[in-house]
């Protein structure tokens with residue numbers, strides 16, 4: 727099993743942006759958002775259960791999940807959201823832990839927006855936090871998705887505070903400055919962390935041998 731670096735940060739903090747820089751170095755990535763889609767892929771047992779529960783209308787003609795329709799249902803009927811979360815959350819967690827156990831590289835980045843909220847830090851050897859000011863989160867998330875400010879604020883309120891996140895961090899990438907000026911600094915920072923994680927991973931392997 728690889729050395730596990732958990733990566734987290736609030737909505738719009740720049741997790742994907744920073745993780746892409748690690749990916750350029752060939753680092754293996756396990757992303758909670760991708761796993762969440764994989765577990766309900768076309769033909770999967772979980773998608774079958776969702777179709778059984780909500781009716782075949784929840785599927786697109788292609789047999790894939792109609793996410794927009796599902797979002798609408800759970801938005802209107804909170805008890806359905808509970809049902810869905812009870813079905814999906816354990817499956818997503820199980821699949822992520824399975825993928826982590828299968829990973830072969832020296833270290834793996836495990837990207838989980840709600841790493842702290844869902845008590846997953848105990849599975850990590852190290853926690854990397856992508857940090858920006860709440861104002862910046864709001865601005866960037868709003869610009870990216872044309873999201874309504876109220877919705878983003880609601881999501882931010884449901885996530886842990888910046889202070890809490892930083893208190894859990896072993897490493898922090900400050901993603902506050904604008905990317906246009908900041909990219910060389912970020913690449914350098916990512917490279918430094920990369921070598922550090924390779925070193926930690928080797929030490930762990932040695933200690934476990």
Ligand code: ATP
Nearest residue numbers: 736737738739740741742743866870901903904905
């Ligand atoms: P979420 O959890 O909401 O999916 P995230 O943490 O993965 O978000 P990104 O999608 O990487 O965040 O970044 C949010 C938005 O901000 C994107 O549009 C991205 O291009 C932009 N962004 C990220 N970092 C910077 C930066 N340093 N300067 C300017 N824009 C940035």
